[in-house]
Amino acid sequence: xxxAISASEPVLQSMVDPLFGRSAYFAVYDTENKGLRFIExxxxxxxxxxxxxxxxxxxxxxxxxxxxxxxxxxAVELLRLKGIQMVISAKGQKVEDIINRIK
Amino acid sequence: MARTKRRRLIQRAPNYGGFIPFGxxxxxxxxxxxxxxxxxxxxxxxxxxxxxAEASVVMGVSRPTFTRIYSSARKKLAQALVEAAxxxxxxGNVVMATQWYHCSSxxxxxxxxxxxxxxxxxxxxxxxxxxx
Numbered sequence: 759x760x761x762a763i764s765a766s767e768p769v770l771q772s773m774v775d776p777l778f779g780r781s782a783y784f785a786v787y788d789t790e791n792k793g794l795r796f797i798e799x800x801x802x803x804x805x806x807x808x809x810x811x812x813x814x815x816x817x818x819x820x821x822x823x824x825x826x827x828x829x830x831x832x833a834v835e836l837l838r839l840k841g842i843q844m845v846i847s848a849k850g851q852k853v854e855d856i857i858n859r860i861k
Numbered sequence: 862m863a864r865t866k867r868r869r870l871i872q873r874a875p876n877y878g879g880f881i882p883f884g885x886x887x888x889x890x891x892x893x894x895x896x897x898x899x900x901x902x903x904x905x906x907x908x909x910x911x912x913x914a915e916a917s918v919v920m921g922v923s924r925p926t927f928t929r930i931y932s933s934a935r936k937k938l939a940q941a942l943v944e945a946a947x948x949x950x951x952x953g954n955v956v957m958a959t960q961w962y963h964c965s966s967x968x969x970x971x972x973x974x975x976x977x978x979x980x981x982x983x984x985x986x987x988x989x990x991x992x993x
Contacts, residue, residue, distance in 0.1 A: 806910060823982050825969070830909050831919055834872050838959060838972075843982045846961075846970040859967045859983040 759789045761860065762816045763853050764826040768796035770854045774847040776827030779809030785853045786819060789860060809833030817842070825856050868956045869898040869930070870921040876970075879949040880941075891946035896953030899934035906931055962989045 764781035765772040775781030780802050787794045797819075801811040809830040816824060817840060824837065825845040837844055847856060874897055898920070905916035917927035941948045959972045964981035973979045980987045 829872075831872050831905060831911075832909070834958070835919070844972045845982060848968040848970075851968070856967075856969070856983065859969075 759823060759860075760819065760821045761787050761789070761823040761825065761856075762819070762821040763787070763824075763856050764799075765796065765853050768798075770794070770852075770857075772853050774825060774827060774851050774853060774856060778824070778826035778829045778833055779807075779812045781812075781826065784812075784816065785857075786816075786821065787857055787860075794857070807832060810836055813837055813842075866954050867922060867926075868954055869901070870919070870958050871897055871901040871955045872919075872958050873961060874957070875900060875950055878951070879947065881947045882945040885945045891944050893937045893941040893944075893946045893948050894952065895934060895937055895948055895950045897950065897955045898930050898953045899937065900950050901955075902927060902931040903934040903938070960991060962991055964989045 763785040764775035764778050765783040765785045766775045766781065768783045772783075781799055782802060783796050783798055785794060785796055799812055801808045801815070804811060810832045813824075813833045813836050821842070823843045823845060825847055827847055829837070829844055829846070834844070845856075879895070901920060902916065905911045905919060906913065911919070913928050913931065914924050917924045920927060922930070938948070940946065961970055961972050962979060963970050964984065964986065966986055967981060967983050969981075969983065971982055979989065981989055
């Protein structure tokens with residue numbers, strides 16, 4: 759399973775970003791080999807459809823679970839169509855909190 | 862008999878009940894009730910920058926109906942600001958696009974389309990509750 763978590767900064771202690779499409783970074787964690795890397799969100803400042811573009815990029819990486827504070831409607835539409843699990847974090851949760859919960 | 866209203870599709874209900882003004886005496890009891898479909902219409906247009914035509918497709922209603930829902934939302938919100946009224950977000954003729962669940966041990970919310978056995982995608986526990 760590969761999980762993507764929206765992150766405000768490229769560190770493990772970063773807060774989970776409240777927005778999905780316009781978060782600065784994504785933490786991509788692979789549960790198979792326990793590999794974690796941060797990718798920059800190139801669609802952060804796109805005037806429209808940031809969520810959909812970011813979702814498409816993550817889909818290309820083989821992500822099956824995405825965690826963020828909130829998803830926009832266009833992102834929800836696409837992710838549901840592709841059968842991607844969406845997880846909405848609680849306020850104040852950090853990237854490491856989410857990763858530590860994964861079994 | 863009047864024609865029945867089509868149910869409006871919304872993605873997710875807000876996780877709060879509304880807003881109260883501060884700095885004023887609210888005992889006057891003025892209250893504005895914003896329905897879920899009005900809340901959703903307002904978000905689609907003004908937060909996600911969709912046109913009425915695009916947003917109406919997302920909500921599964923016609924473009925004129927969407928515009929009516931949206932105008933009603935704007936009117937209520939303006940009224941609430943002017944009159945310092947409490948805004949309650951509740952009710953409405955809606956259907957959720959997907960089911961949202963809450964996992965109490967991870968304190969996260971997640972969606973699931975399939976019915977039946979659903980478990981938390983993070984901790985795999987089944988100690989989850991369905992959000993209304």
